[in-house]
Amino acid sequence: MGTPKVITLGCRLNTFESEVMREIGADAGLDDAIIINTCAVTAEAERQARQTIRRAKRDNPDARIIVTGCAAQLNADAFAAMAEVDRVLGNEEKLDPAVLAGDGAPVQVADIMTVKETAPPVISGLEGRTRAFVQIQQGCDHRCTYCIIPFARGPNRSVAIDAIIAQVRGLVDARYLEVVLTGVDICSYGADVSGTPDLAGLISQLLAAVPGLARLRLSTVDPAVVDEALIRLLAEEERLMPHLHLSLQAMDDVVLKRMKRRHARHDAFDVVARARAVRPDTVFGADLIAGFPTETEPMFENTLAAVGDLDLAYLHVFPYSPRPGTPAARMPQVDAKVRKGRAGRLRLAGEAGLKRFLESRTGTTAQVLVEKDGHGLSQHYAPVRLDFSAPIGAIVDARVTAAGDDYLIASKAA
Numbered sequence: 446m447g448t449p450k451v452i453t454l455g456c457r458l459n460t461f462e463s464e465v466m467r468e469i470g471a472d473a474g475l476d477d478a479i480i481i482n483t484c485a486v487t488a489e490a491e492r493q494a495r496q497t498i499r500r501a502k503r504d505n506p507d508a509r510i511i512v513t514g515c516a517a518q519l520n521a522d523a524f525a526a527m528a529e530v531d532r533v534l535g536n537e538e539k540l541d542p543a544v545l546a547g548d549g550a551p552v553q554v555a556d557i558m559t560v561k562e563t564a565p566p567v568i569s570g571l572e573g574r575t576r577a578f579v580q581i582q583q584g585c586d587h588r589c590t591y592c593i594i595p596f597a598r599g600p601n602r603s604v605a606i607d608a609i610i611a612q613v614r615g616l617v618d619a620r621y622l623e624v625v626l627t628g629v630d631i632c633s634y635g636a637d638v639s640g641t642p643d644l645a646g647l648i649s650q651l652l653a654a655v656p657g658l659a660r661l662r663l664s665t666v667d668p669a670v671v672d673e674a675l676i677r678l679l680a681e682e683e684r685l686m687p688h689l690h691l692s693l694q695a696m697d698d699v700v701l702k703r704m705k706r707r708h709a710r711h712d713a714f715d716v717v718a719r720a721r722a723v724r725p726d727t728v729f730g731a732d733l734i735a736g737f738p739t740e741t742e743p744m745f746e747n748t749l750a751a752v753g754d755l756d757l758a759y760l761h762v763f764p765y766s767p768r769p770g771t772p773a774a775r776m777p778q779v780d781a782k783v784r785k786g787r788a789g790r791l792r793l794a795g796e797a798g799l800k801r802f803l804e805s806r807t808g809t810t811a812q813v814l815v816e817k818d819g820h821g822l823s824q825h826y827a828p829v830r831l832d833f834s835a836p837i838g839a840i841v842d843a844r845v846t847a848a849g850d851d852y853l854i855a856s857k858a859a
Contacts, residue, residue, distance in 0.1 A: 448475075601636060
C-alpha cells in the first residue's frame with residue numbers, strides 16, 4: 446500500500462499528529478491523497494495554508510486534497526469552499542482512522558470544546574527525523590486575550606501516563622535517542638484528571654521507566670508554573686536537556702496583564718535565575734509578540750531589553766496578528782508598520798543573543814545527536830557542523846572549535 450503525502454504547517458504537536466495521519470493513511474492505502482495539516486496562530490499562517498493548498502493541487506492535479514488542523518477546525522466552511530479541497534477534517538477527526546481513511550461527508554468538524562478526553566495516538570517513528578515528538582496533552586484551559594488556539598484545540602486533556610511511557614519505550618526500541626514532550630500547554634499536564642502526576646511527576650516517572658532514553662527535551666513551558674520540582678529535575682537528571690523555551694510573549698507588566706498572561710516580568714527572571722543556579726549551562730528561548738494592542742514604545746523597550754538581560758538565545762518572534770473573536774482584536778491596535786518594525790528589532794536582538802551563546806560554547810565538549818551526515822544538534826539545541834563522519838541517529842562527543850552566526854563547528858573529541 447502507498448503512503449499519503451503529509452504537509453505540516455505550524456507547531457511540534459502538528460508534526461506528531463502528521464506522523465499519526467501518515468501511518469493511518471499508509472495502512473488504509475491513501476496513496477492518492479495529500480493531507481495538509483494547517484496552523485491558525487496568525488492570519489499569515491492561514492494565508493500560507495491556502496497558498497499551500499493551491500500549490501499542492503497545481504503540482505498534483507489528480508491528488509485528493511484533505512485539509513485539517515487548527516485553521517480547518519476554525520474555518521471549515523472557508524476551506525471547504527476552495528475548489529482544490531476534497532475533504533475538511535477537524536482536529537479530533539483527523540486522528541480517527543475510521544474518519545481519515547473513510548469516505549464520509551466532505552466536511553467533518555465537530556465541536557471540539559465538548560471533547561473531554563484524548564485518545565493516545567501511537568506512532569512508530571517520525572519520517573526523516575532522528576528526534577521523536579510525543580504528545581502528552583491536548584488543548585488549553587487558559588484564555589490569553591490574543592490567542593485563538595483554545596477554540597481550535599479544545600479543553601486541556603492529558604494522555605494517560607502509562608500510554609506515554611509505552612510510546613516512549615517503543616520509540617527507544619526503534620533507536621530514537623531523543624524525545625521531545627509536546628502538547629498545546631504541557632505545563633497543564635495532569636490538571637484535568639485527579640490522581641495524575643503533574644509535568645515534573647511525569648518526567649520523573651518516564652525517565653525511571655525508560656532507562657534507555659538518552660535525552661528528554663521539553664517543548665514550550667509556561668514561566669508561571671515552573672515549580673521547584675521541575676527545577677530539581679533539571680539539577681538532578683542529566684538526561685533532561687539544559688534547554689527551556691519559555692512562553693513569555695512580552696516582558697512589560699502592563700502588556701502581560703492585558704494579554705491575561707499568568708506571569709509577571711519578575712517571574713521570568715526568577716525562573717531563569719533558579720534554573721541557572723542549579724544547572725549553569727541552561728540555555729533559554731522564548732516566544733515573543735511584537736506590537737500587542739496598546740503597546741507603547743517604552744513598553745516594547747522593556748521586552749527588547751529583557752532579551753539581553755535574560756541572555757535569551759532562541760527567539761520565536763511574531764508581529765501581533767488580530768484573531769477574530771479574541772478580546773485583543775477589539776483593543777486599540779498598534780500600526781502594522783510599527784508591529785513589523787518592532788518584530789525586526791526583536792529578531793536582531795535574538796540573533797545577537799544566539800551568537801553570544803554560541804561563542805560561549807567554543808572550547809567546550811558538545812553531546813551531538815547526528816541528524817544527517819556532518820550535521821547534528823547539541824544538548825543545548827545548537828546546530829552543530831561536524832568535521833568528521835558519524836552514524837546518523839547516534840550521539841557523539843564533539844569538541845567545539847568555532848562558532849558561526851547560527852551554528853557551532855566541532856571536531857571529534859579526544
